Amino acid sequence: MEFLRKHYEKLLLSVVLAGLIGAVFFMLKRIADEREFLDGKRKGITEKMNPYKALNTSAYDSALQRTKTFHPIILHGQHNTFNPVLWQRKPDGALLKVVTGKEIGPTAAMVTDISPLYYILDLERVSGSSYQVSVIREALPNPADRIKRSRYVSLTSPKTEFFRLKEVKGPADNPTELVFELADTQETVSIAKDKPFKRVDGYTCDIEYPLENQKFAKLRQGDEVAFGGEEYTVDIKPDEVVLSAKSSTKRTSLKYSAKKE
Known part of the structure; x- marks a missing residue:
C-alpha cells in the first residue's frame, strides 16, 4: 500500500499513455478500413459508369464547310440595282455610258504628240x-x-x-x-x-480631251490644264505624260506611242 501511495501518479500516467497509444492504433486501423471502404465504393461506381456517347457535330461541320465555298453576291451588272450607270453628254449631244470610270477624267485624255x-x-x-x-x-x-x-x-x-x-x-x-x-x-x-x-x-506635248472637245498644244513641263471639272499639272517624259490632279495630287500616266512614218 505504501508503494501504491507513493507511485500512484506514475501508474496513472502509464495507464493514460497506454490508453492514448491504443487510441492511436485504433484510429490508424479505422482510417485504413475507411480508405479501403471508400476505394471499394469508388471502384464500384467507376465500373458501373456508362461510357460517354460521341457528340454529333455533323451539322456544325457542314456549316463550317459551307463557309469555305461561299458564293459572292453580285451587286453590279446589267441590272444596276445597286450601282446605277452614269451617263454624260458629249459636246455633239451624244450620251456616253460611264461603266468603269475610265471613260471620263484624266484616263480619257490622249497624248497626241511629244516633241523634244x-x-x-x-x-x-x-x-x-x-x-x-x-x-x-x-x-x-x-x-x-x-x-x-x-x-x-x-x-x-x-x-x-x-x-x-x-x-x-x-x-x-x-x-x-x-x-x-x-x-x-x-x-x-x-x-x-x-x-x-x-x-x-525638255519636251512639249499635245493633249486632247475628246469628251469636251478640248485640245491643248505645246504644253511644257509644269503647265496646267483643266478639263472634266479638275485642274492638272503636266509632267512630260520622253514616252508619257503624267497628269497630277491639284485637288488630290492623284497622278495619272498617259502613254504616248509615236506615229511611224
Whole structure:
C-alpha cells in the first residue's frame, strides 16, 4: 500500500499513455478500413459508369464547310440595282455610258504628240580667226530667252555667258572642229560647219480631251490644264505624260506611242 501511495501518479500516467497509444492504433486501423471502404465504393461506381456517347457535330461541320465555298453576291451588272450607270453628254449631244470610270477624267485624255526641246550650239560663220557661234535654248521657261543668240569668239577672246572656246582643230580660218565648254553644265562639246551640237533639255506635248472637245498644244513641263471639272499639272517624259490632279495630287500616266512614218 505504501508503494501504491507513493507511485500512484506514475501508474496513472502509464495507464493514460497506454490508453492514448491504443487510441492511436485504433484510429490508424479505422482510417485504413475507411480508405479501403471508400476505394471499394469508388471502384464500384467507376465500373458501373456508362461510357460517354460521341457528340454529333455533323451539322456544325457542314456549316463550317459551307463557309469555305461561299458564293459572292453580285451587286453590279446589267441590272444596276445597286450601282446605277452614269451617263454624260458629249459636246455633239451624244450620251456616253460611264461603266468603269475610265471613260471620263484624266484616263480619257490622249497624248497626241511629244516633241523634244533642244539646246543647240551651231557654227554659223568663220571670219579669219574669229567664229560666229549661235546658241538656242528651247527649254527655257521665258519665251524671250529661247530666241537664237549669236556671239563672236576667238582663241584670244574665247569666253561668253553661254560657252568658252577651248580649242580650234585644223586651220584657224577653216577649222575642222571647234571645242567648247558649256557654261550651264561645264560639259565639253564639239561643233563644225553643218554639224551643230544638240542636247535634249525638255519636251512639249499635245493633249486632247475628246469628251469636251478640248485640245491643248505645246504644253511644257509644269503647265496646267483643266478639263472634266479638275485642274492638272503636266509632267512630260520622253514616252508619257503624267497628269497630277491639284485637288488630290492623284497622278495619272498617259502613254504616248509615236506615229511611224
